[in-house]
Amino acid sequence: MRGVFRRTLFPLFLILSCPPTAMLMWYTLDRLDGSISALATLFSTRGVTGVFQDVWGPVLFGSGTAWAIIGIFAAFELVLVRVLPGREHHGPVTQSGHVPVYRANGPLSFAITLALFVGLSDLGLGLFRASIIYRHFGEILGALNLSSLGFCLLLYLKGRFAPSTADSGTSGNPVFDYYWGTELFPRVLGWDVKRFTNCRFAMMGWPLIVISFAAAQNELHGLHPGMAVAVALQLVYVAKFFWWETGYLGSLDIMHDRAGFYIVWGVLVWLPSVYTSHTLYLVDHPSNLGVFGAVVVFTLGTLAIFANYFADAQRQRVRETDGDTKVWGRKPVIVVGHYTTSNGEARENLLLASGFWGIARHFHYVPEILGAVFWTLPVAFTANPVLLPWFYVVFLTVLLTHRALRDDERCRVKYGKDWDAYCKLVPYRILPGVF
DSSP: OOHHHIIIHHHHHHHHHHHHHHHHHHHHHHHHSOHHHHHHHHHHHHHHHHHHHHGGGGGGTTHHHHHHHHHHHHHHHHHHHHHOOOOOEEEOOOTTTTEEEEEEEEEHHHHHHHEEEEEEEETTTBBBBBTTTHHHHHHHHHHHHHHHHHHHHHHHHHHHSSOOSSOOOSSSSSHHHHHHBBBBEEETEEEEEEIIIIIIIHHHHHHHHHHHHHHHHHHOOOOHHHHHHHHHHHHHHHHHHHHHOOOHHHHHHHOOOOOOOOIIIIIIHHHHHHHHHHEEEEEEESSSOOOOHHHHHHHHHHHHHHHHHHHHHHHHHHHHTTSOOOOOTBBOOOOEEEEETTTSSSEEEEEEOSSSHHHHTTTHHHHHHHHHHHHGEEEBBBSSOSGGGGGHHHHHHHHHHHHHHHHHHHHHHHHHHHHHHHHHSSSSSSTTTTO
């Protein structure tokens, strides 16, 4: 029964519940002042069918403007991936022995994308209003929901009948295979699907969305310090992400999670809906956080974001130098993790047990969560603070905790006794003395 739940019932529940939840998140924050009780009242008076008609009906198929925004943005980012210069980067070898190859041009793509959006909008040349994403956000989410569900189906079929690498296959359960995916590294016309959806569409779209939200508040109420600091911290975080993009290409998302509903729909719909929800609420609910408070929040949030970056960079530097470096001024403590690929080839990785990685095995998740807390904090200073904009922080905490557990389980299987030796050196998963 447990296997049926994990392989069928739970994936089916997420496939059916997450799309309407994403739309309800937008509608409640944008139309109901973020009030969960107002949403409950709507359900009690209109019923499930009525709520579907009110919330999703008008935006189910998007709009001409929404499809144009999505299409132009996606095409532009696809071109940038292909044409911008960048060094060749090799991702970690997979269990089948495949080594993914990327062009490392993330920072340049990020700079060009933001410069063009700001420069061509009414913040610059005036070709369109910077608030255009905010004003069509429901339609954009509707179009993304519809297209992403279909895209996941195409990826499921591609993995079954035309996989790009040997890191593919099915479980025999169509529900689970649609949810989890059938390919680890699908490519279409030479473009890496996961890198594009995760990095160049979702993460590149995030800053444009929050800039548009800030432009909308400026039009409606004037730009307040709370909105400015929330957006500024998210821009710092996303800039950090693209500076470290090659490191992300060696993370659990890329190395282990297949291209299915879980990750592809998640980044294409859940990310823009949930990860920006706090900033959406601020548009019509200006924060009373003053300039001094905003400076304090920005300083603390930036420190948290860079602590997360330095932790990731620390491990990456140790592996790139084969341990011939220093961590916090000392020779790093390392455990060599041996493993065997699916084709029988013996390989090894360096497991860092000092610096940030000596505090806990996933301590870098702590400053990542704190960064989200700081850019959500202006919500607490609004005239009518509500709980819903904090959902992202709660979700991120659950997500990263679950990811730490998954990563530990995967590493224990992969490295065996070497992982046990590593865990003796670093006994805690996230918080030393706690977890």
